[in-house]
Amino acid sequence: MTETATADAPQTLQKEELQTQVVQALERVLPRSALLWTNEQTTPYECDGLTAYRQRPLAVALPESYEQIQAVLQTCHRLGVPVVARGAGTGLSGGAMPNERGVTLSLAKFNRILKIDPLARTAQVQCGVRNLAISEAA
Structure with a gap:
């Protein structure tokens, strides 16, 4: 499958295959230090302040510039992968709940x-x- 996958392509891929595809694409637009994808790395992002519901995202992007945010969003859109924006992760309403087949875009550095x-x-x-x-x- 190419990086120009259609919007419904993520549903046809196994989670591990999709994760590999997403991580490889995001590594082209972010420094390695700004991308988390292992279970150990993504566990802190499996919920926000509302801890009753948990899901680990495929990856967590940690951009440091508006250009990096734009690049992450463009990449995920091209792959048809959902993005959940997350501020400081302290919200109690579940507004930053990750998608297990998506990317969490951490905006905590802003x-x-x-x-x-x-x-x-x-x-x-x-x-x-x-x-x-x-x-x-x-």
Whole structure:
């Protein structure tokens, strides 16, 4: 199967084959240190703050730039593989639940507080900022 697989191709591949294909494709757009795929490496990403439901993703991408985020999304789209974006992983609503046949896109490195206005009770932050960090900064 080529990297230009159709959107339904992931359903026809065994999980291990799909994982190999996805990891090889992502290794072309990310440094090796920014890609996790072994069970040991992906276990911390099997759930967010809602620990009742767990699934390990095929891989976890740890981009450090917006260009890397774009490259991961383009690669996964081309392969027809779902992507779950994950901020700091502290949410309690299950919004960052991984897909066992997909990629978790960790955005935890995007953790800058850009602007806080305590009087207006507003904050501009990157997606990896934890709520506690905002409270402490305010």
